[in-house]
Amino acid sequence: MANFTRRAIKEAFLKLLNQRPLSQITVKDIVEDCGINRNSFYYHFEDLPALVEEMVGEQMQNLIQKHPTVSSVEECADAVIELVMENRRAVYHIYNSLSRDVFERHLMDGCGYIVSTYLKAEFAGKPITPADLDALIRLHKCACFGSVIDWLNGGMKDDIADYFRRVCALQKSGLERLER
Amino acid sequence: MANFTRRAIKEAFLKLLNQRPLSQITVKDIVEDCGINRNSFYYHFEDLPALVEEMVGEQMQNLIQKHPTVSSVEECADAVIELVMENRRAVYHIYNSLSRDVFERHLMDGCGYIVSTYLKAEFAGKPITPADLDALIRLHKCACFGSVIDWLNGGMKDDIADYFRRVCALQKSGLERLER
DNA sequence: ATCCCCGTGCCTGTTTTTTGGGCACGGGGA
């Protein structure tokens, strides 16, 4: 029911990922860090890429469950910023690795879920066609996603909140125009 | 090699102990908190008192290993204060329970170890008889121990650092007199 | 080019740990 070893593996991996690039982390490193047998790793995970896949997906899930009721574009941004900043070194190392696609996929899905939840509630009962709503969701999802990517490409040197503030402003003005 | 369940039990117990009195914590509460089977608890620990015994002893060990080289009465006091304050609610609940004796025994031993290590190094090569040194250690050990007890009896309302500052002053003046 | 080291992924079998179910006991509340 409670798989502490599995959790320990993930924690060790996240810890190591906060220290160095993914390419410099081996299965051996992970199992030695949490003092378990190497076979135990393979009992729980297919291989290292599978661990990456689960880790990234799980972190995104945590983010979503942590903010069940996003009720503004600002809160929406805060949620994403929170996750990215909390493990910014790990995020950086995953992004600049062969697993970039895994990260981008989950980030896109995560942004999509949050934005979609918020916008669907926002437009409930208002005169908008499903197609228009979907397009709106896609637009804002991509804006959200792109802001993170842009920030990562810039070496995370800029204030990510800045990117999001601009995105939020655009979203708000766009929404207000729609609602008129 | 790595027993995560055992650790999880201790963490859950410490967490609960920071929330409510020992008398209101059952084995069931603990296993439910970390989502394991009740039998798994009994696999690792004889019963709840055994868990208390190990927990308290372990915390004291952590404290000692965290401060391997105490080189002044102040540092000695800081070490003890650190442990007590970090889990002050848990300490309070253990102290005000049927396991008070367990806590006092380990606290006394812990104070003894730290004080002894420090004083033996301090008086190395100086003219003092082993009997006098032992008496000195016992005196300071008890002063250290008693300060914590006194603070706990006062409902932890006062600043524990105050108690220790006074103890430290006495220790220092006593030591200086001896060294002259 | 060859050898060698190292990490990988997987296999076998064994041991340890966790689980689910059930039992008798005792204390406390209805």
Next chain:
DNA sequence: TCCCCGTGCCCAAAAAACAGGCACGGGGAT
């Protein structure tokens, strides 16, 4: 008085972790 609940313990089954070994492939050193 009965009943509920937590306890401590038992058993057998399932899950998990272990030790040890093997073939493969990449990369560095000679």
